[in-house]
Amino acid sequence: xxxxxxxxxxxxxxxxxxxxxxxxxxxxxxxxxxxxxxxxxxxxxxxxxxxxxxxxxxxxxxxxxxxxxxxxxxxxxxxxxxxxxxxxxxxxxxxxxxxxxxxxxxxxxxxxxxxxxxxxx
Numbered sequence: 001x002x003x004x005x006x007x008x009x010x011x012x013x014x015x016x017x018x019x020x021x022x023x024x025x026x027x028x029x030x031x032x033x034x035x036x037x038x039x040x041x042x043x044x045x046x047x048x049x050x051x052x053x054x055x056x057x058x059x060x061x062x063x064x065x066x067x068x069x070x071x072x073x074x075x076x077x078x079x080x081x082x083x084x085x086x087x088x089x090x091x092x093x094x095x096x097x098x099x100x101x102x103x104x105x106x107x108x109x110x111x112x113x114x115x116x117x118x119x120x121x
């Protein structure tokens with residue numbers, strides 16, 4: 001069964017529930033799983049290059065699921081980015097780390113790094 005581990009700054013319970021719901025709605029058409037467990041971990045402070053950021057704009061989602069094609073990971077990342085922006089605001093960003101049988105893929109800004117690199121060539 002797929003699992004999502006969401007790292008996000010502290011927020012009220014209602015907003016956290018909505019975020020989990022929207023992330024699930026974004027993931028289920030791609031993952032097509034009967035159950036997806038979501039674990040939300042709130043952080044006090046986000047650090048960049050060892051320094052605390054005043055503006056907490058980043059959400060990180062780690063997903064553990066079965067083998068999935070690159071195109072589906074891109075669709076998942078794009079859907080989830082939309083969900084984050086809908087719930088938390090347009091200034092938020094999302095990093096998705098997709099774990100499938102040892103092939104980890106990272107997507108930032110709605111595209112996997114491999115896809116973005118291939119587009120630049």
